[in-house]
Amino acid sequence: MNPRNNHRLILFPHPFQGHMNSMLQLGRILYARGFSITIVHTNFNAPDPSSHPNFAFQSITDGIDQSEASTLDTRGLLALLDVRCAVPFEECLREIVSSQGGDAAPIACLISDSMFSFTCSVAQRLKVHALVLRTAGAAFLYIATIFPVLKEKGYVPVLGSRSEEAVKEFPPLLVKDIPAVDPQKPEVMFRILDNLIAVIKDSSGVIINTFEELEHSDLASLREVLSVPFFPIGPSHRFCVTSPSSSSQAEDTDCISWLDKQPPKSVIYVSFGSLAAMSEAEMLEIALGLADSEQPFLWVVRPRSVRDPEWLEKSPSHFLKALEGRGKIVKWAPQKEVLAHPAVGAFWTHSGWNSTLESISEGVPMLCMPRFADQGVNARYVSDVWRIGVHLNGGLERENIARSIKRLLAEREGAEIRERALVLKEKASISVRQGGPSYQALDALISHILSFK
Ligand code: UDX
Secondary structure: OOOOOOOEEEEEOOOOHHHHHHHHHHHHHHHHOOOEEEEEEEOOOOOOHHHOOOOEEEEEOOOOOHHHHOOOOHHHHHHHHHHHHHHHHHHHHHHHHHOOEOOEOOEEEEEEEOOOOOHHHHHHHOOOOEEEEEOOOHHHHHHHHOHHHHHHOOOOOOOHHHOOOEOOOOOOOEHHHOOOOOOOOHHHHHHHHHHHHHHHHHOOOEEEOOOHHHHHHHHHHHHHHHOOOEEEOOOHHHHOOOOOOOOOOOOOOHHHHHHHOOOOOOEEEEEOOOOOOEOHHHHHHHHHHHHHHOOOEEEEOOHHHEOOOOOOOOOOHHHHHHHOOOEEEEOOOOHHHHHOOOOEEEEEEOOOHHHHHHHHHHOOOEEEOOOOOOHHHHHHHHHHHOOOEEEOOOOOOHHHHHHHHHHHHOOHHHHHHHHHHHHHHHHHHHHHOOOOHHHHHHHHHHHHHHOOO
16 A cells, blocks of 8 residues: 555545546545545435445435425536535635645635536635646537637527527537526526636636547647646546445446357447436336347346336336347446447437446547536537547437447448447546556646645
8 A cells, every 4th residue: 555645635526427526536546546535425315325335425405305306407406515515615615724734634625516616716725735626528518618708609408490400509419409598597507617617716726527539639738728727637437446336326237247148249238427317218128129130139128217217117018029139238337347248339328428438438439418517518528539439310219229239239330330439438547558648648737746745
């Protein structure tokens, strides 16, 4: 065990699953580099300390429970968490700062999720250096910086009639790829993005889960526009040899032995992240489209992702028969292991950033069905910039689903996409190897942290 370098990092993750995974992953990377790690976390979606015995954990009272959270959409929950956490977070950090000295290692700095607006101002008051962790990609962050221009040009709030139009100021984006703004309450989204830019400008630097080769031009634009150091250390999960699941949902590892029985590159893996929700009608279309595709499939159906968790058991027998044998449905999968499995030929995804980066890391072509937030931007880059996947254009209906899956798994276009995906996989691997760009960015991050007086 390399001795703790007597520097302690305070990490403050956002409780959304994709964000929590990224911060805990960063904690494991920095722990392995000799830092002591303290996780300050909300009670809402609290992480399980037993998965990280080397970390200290400190909870703050946000006063949000699942029933209150279930009445809000993602943006509403983001806004509520930001309001409810500011005071208890400051109290907690003040207590940690005042307990320094004695046997507690001095605080090197705070690293907080960029979706909290108050962290850098609190850290400044308590004379603690503050970095922010950005769990989405550079392209989406750059979109956030030009949102006022998009608003001024009338692209947002998106008018349905213009959704297929190109965003001339930011090719190859289409209007529909821009994060949706509720026309009834546009100020909610504008405030979220304004706060994001402000907290980054207030910080001593941004740790971002991407890599230079993947998003070079957007990273260059961000460095220019925001004038703070950026540390692209992605795909960060590649730095962690063992990554205990930090998901609140238990992983169903039986699916790996099911995959072992499938032909190479034959399986479509289907998962829409930890937040997306579907109607029963949409679930039926997905199921029948998978059945019609005639490809084996591994489908993640999170219990809370559909209003009626028993929908499958209540489904008509003919439909269950269509699924039998050809597919496997699990509540939560060991996704990184699944994407690395030789039987997996494509990934039908909502284009969340972590899923996108994990698919790139394993060279798995993607079928993109973005739903909200940064997913539209991520999906556009997958299909039009990196060209390692396709959009599920034409809507969520069985014939279209089956056709799109065959396009990726059984046609020439899919083979060309796979070749490009494997080239990008190699670039991701080189990036995190010693001497690679992400490895160097991690070294630079550690020097930056140790330079704080
Ligand atoms: C949220 C937003 O939806 C997304 O747009 C944003 O980019 C990040 O925050 P989420 O919806 O959870 O993220 O999607 P994603 O970013 O893809 O993260 C999902 C994580 O859960 C991934 O790390 C994935 O490996 C993991 N996962 C998903 C599992 O481990 N098992 C599963 O069955 C499904």
